[in-house]
Amino acid sequence: MQTSNAELMRSARESLKGKWGFAIGVTVVYCILVSIPQGIKNVGFILSILISGPLAGGLALFALSIVRNQEAKFEQLFDGFKSFSTYFLAYLQMVVFIVLWSLLLIVPGIIAALSYAMTYFIIADNPSISASDALKRSKELMSGNKGKYFCLLLRFVGWMILSILTAGIGFLWLIPYVQISTTKFYEDIKDGVVAPLSASMPAETSAPADVETKPAEKTSIVSEN
Numbered sequence: 176m177q178t179s180n181a182e183l184m185r186s187a188r189e190s191l192k193g194k195w196g197f198a199i200g201v202t203v204v205y206c207i208l209v210s211i212p213q214g215i216k217n218v219g220f221i222l223s224i225l226i227s228g229p230l231a232g233g234l235a236l237f238a239l240s241i242v243r244n245q246e247a248k249f250e251q252l253f254d255g256f257k258s259f260s261t262y263f264l265a266y267l268q269m270v271v272f273i274v275l276w277s278l279l280l281i282v283p284g285i286i287a288a289l290s291y292a293m294t295y296f297i298i299a300d301n302p303s304i305s306a307s308d309a310l311k312r313s314k315e316l317m318s319g320n321k322g323k324y325f326c327l328l329l330r331f332v333g334w335m336i337l338s339i340l341t342a343g344i345g346f347l348w349l350i351p352y353v354q355i356s357t358t359k360f361y362e363d364i365k366d367g368v369v370a371p372l373s374a375s376m377p378a379e380t381s382a383p384a385d386v387e388t389k390p391a392e393k394t395s396i397v398s399e400n
Contacts, residue, residue: 178363180327187355190241198241198351201252205234206350228266229255235295238358258298264306265294272310289321290314296361320364327360328353 178186191198208230212223232255240247255262269291277284293313298304304312317324331353338345 177323178359180323180330180360183327183359183363184330184352184356187242187352187359190244190355190359191351194241194247195348195351197247197249198355199347201234201237201249202350202354203347204249205230205252224267224270225263228262228264229253229259231255231266232258232262232295232298234354235358236299238354239296239299241355242358242362258302261298261302261304261306261309262295265298265309268306268310269294285325286321289324290317292324292357293317293361293365296358296365300365316364324357324360327356331356 209223209227212219212226215222230252233252234255236254237247237251239245240251269288272291273284273287276287291310291313293316294309297309297312297316298306301309331349334345334349334352338349
């Protein structure tokens with residue numbers, strides 16, 4: 176039975192106890208880094224595409240450490256660059272797919288965004304996975320869970336309005352709150368679909384054993400006769 180969204184949010188607050196300042200600091204640095212390219216002429220757009228995926232992956236790694244009660248470190252924000260190609264290609268494919276679906280209607284675009292929402296967490300847990308497989312697994316993981324995740328995000332609308340009324344200051348707390356709650360959501364549903372890459376190996380190796388036992392059975396029958 177899945178955990179309710181209210182409980183996921185409560186659990187997120189528990190995980191952030193004593194770590195709010197640290198989480199806010201990492202979030203501020205993340206927001207600054209992804210915003211800097213927008214002010215650079217000519218190459219700003221390309222630079223933004225290059226760094227957005229790895230930085231989002233680093234933020235996912237940082238959030239997973241907090242949720243799993245592991246030692247969260249500031250430098251984890253840059254660990255996404257260790258798997259640069261995977262995070263970059265995943266981000267690029269996500270943007271292309273979401274934009275293409277959005278060209279049809281807004282709703283399909285939203286559904287696509289929800290489908291790929293767990294991609295960075297999946298890569299963080301499976302560094303050797305390809306970008307395409309990560310997106311595919313996210314779609315599988317979110318099958319039947321998109322509505323629940325959408326409702327989780329809706330719970331933050333009031334906080335978003337309050338953050339706007341505080342001249343944006345409230346977003347310093349809201350963004351880590353949303354990120355950790357989303358990470359809790361991933362932790363709650365990940366075991367349903369995402370399995371180790373070698374999970375299918377036992378099934379492949381069991382077939383030859385069955386074939387080998389048949390001649391033995393046939394021999395025993397002949398000897399009895």
